Amino acid sequence: MKLVTFEAPQKRARAGFLLRDQVIDMEAISEGQLPSLMADFLQEFDRYFPLALQYEAYLLNQDYSHNWELMRQKQQTYAFSDVILLAPLTRPSSLRDFYAFEQHVRTCRSHRGLQMIEEWYQIPVFYYSNHQAIIGPDRVLERPSATSELDFELEIACIISKQGRNISANKAEEYIAGYCVMNDWSARDLQRQEVKVGLGPAKGKDFATSLGPYLVTKDELEPYRTKDRYNLAMKARVNGKLISQGNFQDIHYSFGQMIERASQDTTLYPGDVIGSGTVGTGCILELGTNVQPWLESGDIVELEITGLGVLRNTIK
Structure with a gap:
């Protein structure tokens, strides 16, 4: 999995992962089960990472193309060209x-x-x-x-x-x-x-x-x-x-x-x-x-x- 921290229109730094040419907002796609910040994700990595993998596998196994616009409307996903990638961890400890x-x-x-x-x-x-x-x-x-x-x-x-x-x-x-x-x-x-x-x-x-x-x-x-x-x-x-x-x-x-x-x-x-x-x-x-x-x-x-x-x- 490729984990990212990104900025999207009208949103400050968010944690996500890459899926093909899309950036998935992990908090949004999981409806709050995953955190919005990479630092928080790392704090409980052994709990959050398997869950993130489940969401990645679900999206890869679905014919989600017809749902893509709805996911964008919900701000669950963004085209790669529409976000700004930050350092994956912007403030290391x-x-x-x-x-x-x-x-x-x-x-x-x-x-x-x-x-x-x-x-x-x-x-x-x-x-x-x-x-x-x-x-x-x-x-x-x-x-x-x-x-x-x-x-x-x-x-x-x-x-x-x-x-x-x-x-x-x-x-x-x-x-x-x-x-x-x-x-x-x-x-x-x-x-x-x-x-x-x-x-x-x-x-x-x-x-x-x-x-x-x-x-x-x-x-x-x-x-x-x-x-x-x-x-x-x-x-x-x-x-x-x-x-x-x-x-x-x-x-x-x-x-x-x-x-x-x-x-x-x-x-x-x-x-x-x-x-x-x-x-x-x-x-x-x-x-x-x-x-x-x-x-x-x-x-x-x-x-x-x-x-x-x-x-x-x-x-x-």
Whole structure:
């Protein structure tokens, strides 16, 4: 199932799911049995998700075309072209971003004249980003005024669906609602200055993170599974030009291992977002400005991941 948060004419943000070329308002179609907000849906995911699947199956199994106009009149469904997609979760309860692809870490360190360190292979590490600065698909990114080195980062994020503490890696899947594309925007000059002090990144990262275009529940990714990872091609384009290609299955640490680390002696909550870190070649810092200059106003960045769709943003 592809879960979305959307705005429709005369309606503020609503939770729904995609069905062919339609966006189904889950609260309206269920007559209140399902919630109107994605945050509430995630709070009781184990109860609401099976019910949402029942409504999806019912609609797919019916010859509902003759009822479509009536459903639209009841504001139960909308043509995809008539809604605005927001980030699937507009205000996560937290945002942790890991550093889990070895190629990205190794290449970026080598650009600074540094070797890989033993500690990276011992534990998956993460930083906290700004969970109040989330933007969705096809939104405009306001370029930070202080940067001249704006970068994208091609990542996958998982969204937590159940409260847990000290979760083992082999139990972590029980706590995942699904996955989406993530763009961890970075102001590299600000980041470089901060980390020299021994803290950060902070201002180099906290102006925006893109999530979307939808939250794909983990059952849809089963055809791509390879043990505890997924065979998902990851691509980045700037102004229509393909500049990066990678694959999620090359990640060093699985999401299970990341969740185990994140939940060690602390509690994860429904709506927490966990990013994978950047796939190999998935940013300008790694590729080099001879391949792609730093992003400028008017540039269009598209991140595409098999099964998860395309996350597109324009730089202002």
